[in-house]
Amino acid sequence: MLVFLKENLVFLSVPKTGTTAYMEALAPHADMVVANPPELKHSPVFRYNRWFRPMFAKICNAEPELLAVVREPVSWLGSWYKYRQRPFLDGKATSTKGVSFDEFVRDYCRGAQPAHANVGSQAKFLEPQTNGCKVSHLFRYDQLEKLDAFLTGRLGVQIDTRRSNVSPTLDVQLSPEVEQMFRRKKPEEFALYDGIG
Numbered sequence: 001m002l003v004f005l006k007e008n009l010v011f012l013s014v015p016k017t018g019t020t021a022y023m024e025a026l027a028p029h030a031d032m033v034v035a036n037p038p039e040l041k042h043s044p045v046f047r048y049n050r051w052f053r054p055m056f057a058k059i060c061n062a063e064p065e066l067l068a069v070v071r072e073p074v075s076w077l078g079s080w081y082k083y084r085q086r087p088f089l090d091g092k093a094t095s096t097k098g099v100s101f102d103e104f105v106r107d108y109c110r111g112a113q114p115a116h117a118n119v120g121s122q123a124k125f126l127e128p129q130t131n132g133c134k135v136s137h138l139f140r141y142d143q144l145e146k147l148d149a150f151l152t153g154r155l156g157v158q159i160d161t162r163r164s165n166v167s168p169t170l171d172v173q174l175s176p177e178v179e180q181m182f183r184r185k186k187p188e189e190f191a192l193y194d195g196i197g
Contacts (some may be wrong), residue, residue, distance in 0.1 A: 003032035008159040010064045016079040017069040021161040049133040058115040071141035073189040078172040080119045109185040
């Protein structure tokens, strides 16, 4: 998470949306960089609302706007699947070694997700709160040039990101049947992404 108080902006770090590269590029310009632990780096709206928002309101007399990146849901799960193929997870319950991408997505759609498919939800991460705390600026992962233009205008800096925290290269193809099931079981994920102008 990146905080720009003068520019009245907080960049939330949705997992698997390329935000680590933005953190590295923009850290020198931020008033606050929350890089660790992961639970704080990847603070969803509800956690931001509970802990960070009151702090900024009381100490800084500020109510920053929230910004986030959203990835197409199948691609987002594909990135998680590939990330969990990494050797450091071998033998752990969160590893996807020996699991097909179709199986992974089926498991993600289950009520009780096994550990390897328990990766959260972009829709839940960005869910508006009852007190009005919500993301004001949403950008698509496949249209980062729009995010770059917004940040350049808002922060007054040129954006120069380098790929960071990249998952292994794997060909992940989802069968049409499993994609239909995913769309049926998790419509909120697709509604969030499709609703970004």
